[in-house]
Amino acid sequence: MANFDDYFKTNHSRFESELCEWLRMASVSTDPQYKPQVEQAARWLATKFEGLSFKTELIETCGHPIVYAESPQVPGLPTVLVYGHYDVQPPDPLDEWITPPFEPTIREGKIFARGATDDKGQMITHLYGTEAWVKATGKLPINLKFLIEGEEECGRKGLGEFLAGKYDQPNRKALELIDADIVVISDSSQYAPGMPAVTYGLRGIAYFELRLSGPKQDLHSGAFGGAVSNPANALTQMLSALIDLHGKIQLDGFYDDIVELSETEREQFADLKFDDEAFMKGLGVTGLTGEEGYTTLERRWARPTFDINGLWGGYQGEGAKTVLPAKAGAKFSLRLVPNQDPKKVYESLQRKLNAICPPGITMDLIDLHGAPGSMVPIDSPYMTAAAKAIEKGFGKAPVFIRSGGSIPVVNSFAEKLGIGTLLLGWGQDDDNPHSPNEKFLLKDFHAGIRTSAQLWEEISKIELA
Amino acid sequence: MANFDDYFKTNHSRFESELCEWLRMASVSTDPQYKPQVEQAARWLATKFEGLSFKTELIETCGHPIVYAESPQVPGLPTVLVYGHYDVQPPDPLDEWITPPFEPTIREGKIFARGATDDKGQMITHLYGTEAWVKATGKLPINLKFLIEGEEECGRKGLGEFLAGKYDQPNRKALELIDADIVVISDSSQYAPGMPAVTYGLRGIAYFELRLSGPKQDLHSGAFGGAVSNPANALTQMLSALIDLHGKIQLDGFYDDIVELSETEREQFADLKFDDEAFMKGLGVTGLTGEEGYTTLERRWARPTFDINGLWGGYQGEGAKTVLPAKAGAKFSLRLVPNQDPKKVYESLQRKLNAICPPGITMDLIDLHGAPGSMVPIDSPYMTAAAKAIEKGFGKAPVFIRSGGSIPVVNSFAEKLGIGTLLLGWGQDDDNPHSPNEKFLLKDFHAGIRTSAQLWEEISKIELA
Numbered sequence: 001m002a003n004f005d006d007y008f009k010t011n012h013s014r015f016e017s018e019l020c021e022w023l024r025m026a027s028v029s030t031d032p033q034y035k036p037q038v039e040q041a042a043r044w045l046a047t048k049f050e051g052l053s054f055k056t057e058l059i060e061t062c063g064h065p066i067v068y069a070e071s072p073q074v075p076g077l078p079t080v081l082v083y084g085h086y087d088v089q090p091p092d093p094l095d096e097w098i099t100p101p102f103e104p105t106i107r108e109g110k111i112f113a114r115g116a117t118d119d120k121g122q123m124i125t126h127l128y129g130t131e132a133w134v135k136a137t138g139k140l141p142i143n144l145k146f147l148i149e150g151e152e153e154c155g156r157k158g159l160g161e162f163l164a165g166k167y168d169q170p171n172r173k174a175l176e177l178i179d180a181d182i183v184v185i186s187d188s189s190q191y192a193p194g195m196p197a198v199t200y201g202l203r204g205i206a207y208f209e210l211r212l213s214g215p216k217q218d219l220h221s222g223a224f225g226g227a228v229s230n231p232a233n234a235l236t237q238m239l240s241a242l243i244d245l246h247g248k249i250q251l252d253g254f255y256d257d258i259v260e261l262s263e264t265e266r267e268q269f270a271d272l273k274f275d276d277e278a279f280m281k282g283l284g285v286t287g288l289t290g291e292e293g294y295t296t297l298e299r300r301w302a303r304p305t306f307d308i309n310g311l312w313g314g315y316q317g318e319g320a321k322t323v324l325p326a327k328a329g330a331k332f333s334l335r336l337v338p339n340q341d342p343k344k345v346y347e348s349l350q351r352k353l354n355a356i357c358p359p360g361i362t363m364d365l366i367d368l369h370g371a372p373g374s375m376v377p378i379d380s381p382y383m384t385a386a387a388k389a390i391e392k393g394f395g396k397a398p399v400f401i402r403s404g405g406s407i408p409v410v411n412s413f414a415e416k417l418g419i420g421t422l423l424l425g426w427g428q429d430d431d432n433p434h435s436p437n438e439k440f441l442l443k444d445f446h447a448g449i450r451t452s453a454q455l456w457e458e459i460s461k462i463e464l465a
Numbered sequence: 466m467a468n469f470d471d472y473f474k475t476n477h478s479r480f481e482s483e484l485c486e487w488l489r490m491a492s493v494s495t496d497p498q499y500k501p502q503v504e505q506a507a508r509w510l511a512t513k514f515e516g517l518s519f520k521t522e523l524i525e526t527c528g529h530p531i532v533y534a535e536s537p538q539v540p541g542l543p544t545v546l547v548y549g550h551y552d553v554q555p556p557d558p559l560d561e562w563i564t565p566p567f568e569p570t571i572r573e574g575k576i577f578a579r580g581a582t583d584d585k586g587q588m589i590t591h592l593y594g595t596e597a598w599v600k601a602t603g604k605l606p607i608n609l610k611f612l613i614e615g616e617e618e619c620g621r622k623g624l625g626e627f628l629a630g631k632y633d634q635p636n637r638k639a640l641e642l643i644d645a646d647i648v649v650i651s652d653s654s655q656y657a658p659g660m661p662a663v664t665y666g667l668r669g670i671a672y673f674e675l676r677l678s679g680p681k682q683d684l685h686s687g688a689f690g691g692a693v694s695n696p697a698n699a700l701t702q703m704l705s706a707l708i709d710l711h712g713k714i715q716l717d718g719f720y721d722d723i724v725e726l727s728e729t730e731r732e733q734f735a736d737l738k739f740d741d742e743a744f745m746k747g748l749g750v751t752g753l754t755g756e757e758g759y760t761t762l763e764r765r766w767a768r769p770t771f772d773i774n775g776l777w778g779g780y781q782g783e784g785a786k787t788v789l790p791a792k793a794g795a796k797f798s799l800r801l802v803p804n805q806d807p808k809k810v811y812e813s814l815q816r817k818l819n820a821i822c823p824p825g826i827t828m829d830l831i832d833l834h835g836a837p838g839s840m841v842p843i844d845s846p847y848m849t850a851a852a853k854a855i856e857k858g859f860g861k862a863p864v865f866i867r868s869g870g871s872i873p874v875v876n877s878f879a880e881k882l883g884i885g886t887l888l889l890g891w892g893q894d895d896d897n898p899h900s901p902n903e904k905f906l907l908k909d910f911h912a913g914i915r916t917s918a919q920l921w922e923e924i925s926k927i928e929l930a
Contacts, residue, residue: 221772226755236705236776285825291691299691308701310780310781311793314775323774333686405687405787
C-alpha cells in the first residue's frame with residue numbers, strides 16, 4: 001500500500017498556504033461585483049489541475065464557469081467523479097467577523113475565512129490527495145474526474161444547463177465527460193467532533209401548494225357561517241387528514257415502496273447515542289413528536305414526513321374580523337425516503353384531496369418540485385472503501401449516518417448517470433459555513449487530504465462488475 | 466281601534482319632505498369634518514320630539530350626542546323603548562351615485578340618499594306613527610321612549626359609556642331612564658319584496674385567537690422534519706378537531722344548553738321556500754355544506770357554527786421554502802344560539818385544545834370577544850302585537866325570521882335591562898345601506914309609519930305581568 005507520510009510532511013505548510021491563497025479570492029457567486037474574483041478562483045484551480053497534467057477545461061456557462069479536469073483515463077480502472085464548488089457565500093454581516101473574511105487567518109489550529117469549510121477547504125483535500133499520488137508515485141490507481149462548479153451558492157443554473165447538454169460539443173458531451181462509477185463529495189460535516197462519518201442516505205422531497213377557493217368574495221361569518229363552506233376550515237380538515245395522530249401519512253400505498261431501515265442501520269443509529277434532551281434544549285422545545293415506533297434520528301433521517309411550510313387565509317391583522325374568507329392556501333412538503341416516487345405521491349395526494357374536498361370548495365394542487373431520496377447501500381464496496389480510507393486518514397472508523405435533507409446535485413447524478421454518491425464531510429457542525437467567522441480545523445483539513453489519497457487506493461481494489 | 470287613515474293621507478307629502486330635509490344633513494359620524502351636520506341632524510330630531518311635547522334631551526357624550534325623548538309617562542301602561550340612529554355611513558365612492566348622496570331625490574317611488582334606509586328613513590317612521598297618536602287623538606296608548614344615537618356607524622363609544630353609567634346624573638341614571646318592557650328597532654330588511662318580517666332571534670358569538678409556538682426559530686424541514694412538532698401542522702390538527710365532517714362541533718356539552726328549533730319554527734322556515742340554487746349562484750359556489758339534518762336557513766339562523774376567520778404561519782411568498790415554522794396562528798369564531806354561554810364555550814375550548822396540543826407546542830388561546838344569542842319567543846305577546854301591526858300596516862302578515870349575525874346593542878339591552886327586542890325591518894335587501902345609491906321605497910316608508918301607529922295600539926293591549 002502506498003505510503004504518503006513523507007510527502008504530506010514535506011508539503012504540510014504549502015497545502016495550508018495555498019489554501020490561504022485561494023481563500024483570499026473573494027469568489028462570491030451571487031453578487032456581480034465579485035465576478036473578477038470568481039473567475040480568478042476558477043483559473044487558480046484550473047492551473048492546479050494542469051500542474052498534475054490533468055486535461056483541464058474552464059467550461060463557460062450562462063453564469064460562472066465550471067472547472068472540469070480529468071486524469072489520463074486508463075481503461076479497466078474504476079472512475080471517480082469528485083464534485084465540489086469554488087464559489088462562496090456572501091460574507092455579511094462583515095462587522096461580526098473577528099478577522100476579515102477574505103484575509104485567511106490561522107488561530108488555535110483553525111483557519112478562519114469565508115469558504116474555509118464550504119467548500120474550498122474541503123474540496124481541495126481531494127486535489128492534494130490526488131497530487132500525492134501523481135507527485136510521489138507518478139501515477140493514479142484509478143481514473144479521476146473533477147467537476148467543480150462556481151454557482152452552488154446561487155442556484156446552480158450553469159451546472160443545470162451543462163448537465164442538460166446545453167453546452168455539449170460534438171466531441172464533448174457532458175454526460176459522457178463526467179460518466180463515472182461513483183461520485184465523491186466533501187461538502188458537509190462529521191457526525192460530531194472526533195466522529196468522522198459517511199453519509200450514505202438522503203431524503204427526497206415532494207413539495208406542493210394547495211389553493212382553496214370558496215365563495216367569490218369574503219362573506220360575513222354571521223350571515224353565512226354554517227351553511228357556506230369555509231375554505232380556511234376546509235384547509236385544516238384536508239391537511240390534517242394527510243397524517244394521523246401516530247405520525248403516519250394517510251395516502252394510499254404511501255409506505256409500499258419504501259426501503260425500510262435494516263436492523264443493522266437501527267443499531268448503528270442507536271450506537272450514536274443521540275441526546276434527545278440536548279436536542280430539545282437547543283431547539284427550545286419541551287417535547288418531541290413524530291412517527292410512532294421510531295427514534296428521533298430515525299425520524300429525521302430515514303422516515304418520510306409531512307410538514308406544512310406555510311399557510312394563509314382570511315384576516316391576519318389585529319383584533320377580530322368576522323369574515324368567512326373566500327380563499328385559503330398552504331405550502332406543504334413530504335420528505336421521502338429512498339425508493340419513494342414523488343410522482344406517485346403527487347397522484348395519490350391529488351386523489352385523496354379531491355375525495356375529501358368539501359362541496360362548494362374548488363381546489364388547485366400545484367406540484368412545486370420533487371426529488372427522490374437516495375442511498376448508497378452500506379454494504380456496497382464503495383462504502384467499505386470509504387470507511388477504510390477514513391479510518392486510515394482520521395485514525396478512527398467512521399460512523400454511518402443519513403441526512404434528512406435533499407441534495408439536488410446528488411439526485412442529478414443518480415438520474416443522469418445512474419450512479420451513487422459518497423458524502424464524506426470533513427467539517428464540524430459549528431464551522432459556520434453560511435455565517436460570520438467560517439472556519440475549518442487544520443487537523444480535519446490534513447486528515448481529509450490523507451483520507452482522499454487512501455480512498456483512491458481503496459477504490460482501486462474494487463472489482464468492477 | 467284608532468283609525469289614522471285621514472291623518473296619514475293629509476300628512477303624506479309632509480312626511481316625505483321632512484325626511485328629505487333631514488337627509489340633506491350629512492350626518493357622517495366617522496369623519497370629523499361632518500361634525501356640524503351631525504349636530505344639526507341631532508338637533509333637528511330633538512325639535513321634532515319637542516313638537517310632540519316629549520321630554521327631550523341631547524345627551525353629550527365623548528362622541529356625538531344621543532337624542533333622548535320620552536312621552537309623559539303614565540303608570541300602568543306598557544313602555545316601549547325605540548332605538549335607532551341618526552348618523553350615516555360615509556358616501557364614498559361619490560362618483561357612483563346617480564344623484565348626490567345628500568340631495569335626496571325621488572325616482573320611481575324610491576327616495577335616494579345616504580341614510581334613506583339606514584337608519585333615518587326607518588327610524589323616523591316611529592316618530593310619525595307616534596305623532597299620529599299625539600296629534601289625532603291627543604294621547605298615546607303606551608309610554609314611549611326614544612334613544613337615538615349618533616355613532617352607530619363608528620363604534621358607538623358614546624352609547625357604550627352612556628349605558629355603563631358614565632353620564633349619569635343624580636336624578637337621571639341611564640338604566641332607569643331607558644327602562645322599558647320591550648325594545649323596538651327598525652334598522653334592517655324585510656325577508657323579500659312583499660314579505661315583511663319580524664326578526665325574533667339573533668345568534669351570539671365567541672371569537673378567539675389561537676397562537677401556537679414550537680421551536681425558538683424557523684427550522685430546516687429536511688433536517689428537523691418528522692421529529693420536531695410543527696406548529697402549522699398542529700394548528701390544522703387542533704382546529705380540525707373542533708368540528709367533525711357532519712358539521713357537529715366537538716366540544717364537551719356544547720349542545721346541552723341550546724334552545725332547539727321548534728317544529729313550528731322549522732315549518733315557518735320551510736314556508737319561506739328559500740332557494741338554495743339561487744343562493745349558491747349568488748355566492749359563486751357549486752355546493753353547500755353544514756350541520757347534517759338542517760336546511761340552509763336553519764344552519765344560517767338557528768344553529769351554532771365554527772368558522773376560521775383567518776390563519777397564518779410560515780412562508781407565504783412565491784415558490785417553495787423548506788421551512789418548519791416556529792409559529793402559527795388562527796382567528797376563529799363560534800356563532801352561538803340562544804342560551805349558549807360564551808364563557809362556557811371558552812372554558813371547554815381551552816380544555817379541549819390543551820388536551821390535544823402536541824408535545825413541543827405551546828398554545829395561547831385569547832378570548833377576543835363574546836356575546837350570547839338572543840330571542841324573543843314567537844309566542845310572546847309582543848311578537849303577536851308586532852305581527853298584527855305589520856299585517857295592518859303592510860297589508861300582509863309578516864314572516865318570522867331569525868338572523869345569523871349578532872347585534873351588540875340588542876345584547877346590551879338584554880344584559881343591562883333584561884328585556885328583549887323586536888327587530889322590525891322595513892327595508893329591502895337591495896337598499897344599498899352601505900353603498901352608493903342608498904334608497905328606501907316610499908311605500909315601505911309609509912307602511913312603516915302605519916305599522917308603528919298600529920304597534921303602539923297592539924302593545925297597549927298586552928297585560929303586564
